[in-house]
Amino acid sequence: MIKNSATEYGSMAKTLHWLMAAIILTLIFVGIYMAGLPKDTAEEKQYAFxxxxxxxxxxxVALLLIVLRLIWLRVSPAPKLPAAFAPKERIMVKALQGLLYLLMIIMPVSGYLMSNAGGHPISFFGLFEMxxxxxxxxxxGEFVHEVHEYGGWVILLIIVLHMAGAIKHRLKDKGGESDILKRML
Ligand code: HEM
Structure with missing residues (x-):
């Protein structure tokens, strides 16, 4: 089924979740790598750019996917957390998810504005310019650069905590009610 049910994620939410996870993690590591590259000579610049x-x-692409994801969340709301979750755990899960959504917007928007403010074109895979x-x-430019740089570390930290939560529930309760990783797989 494409839509979420009251207890399970549908194929659309799962596809968006895993596709964005792969793209965002790659963007973080490539972003850190490329920002640290030397850009003194013409060859170094060509390599880095x-x-x-x-x-x-x-x-x-990440920006378009997050817009689609937010629209889809309204069309097909996420399944509720299982009753086995304690009130404190519910707050943690919701707070981490909320921060992740916020950073999934802040990161591409700050990157986009950074390029615009610096006068650098944004080519969509060489097909056309944004x-x-x-x-x-x-x-x-300076402000959004700081936001993008610190935001990159914050989103990485939150992804690690988000994964740690999913792994903890898998190890503690494999296949049980609080093992919510299974409904995203
Ligand atoms: C979810 C989306 C994104 C994530 C997670 C992400 C992540 C990152 C990270 C972690 C860095 C390294 C920061 C540093 O150490 O300075 C970086 C650098 C950079 N990002 Fe992004 N980024 C995203 C989207 C974008 C977009 C949409 C653009 C522009 C269209 C962009 C443009 C840049 C540029 C130009 C740099 C290099 C900054 C420098 O040279 O210091 N990013 N990104």
Missing amino acids: QFYDLHKAFGV PVVVGESEAL
């Missing part, structure tokens, strides 16, 4: 182009194009939404601005 290949990664920049790919990072930006996949970042735009529209410019803000003009060049050093102050904005």
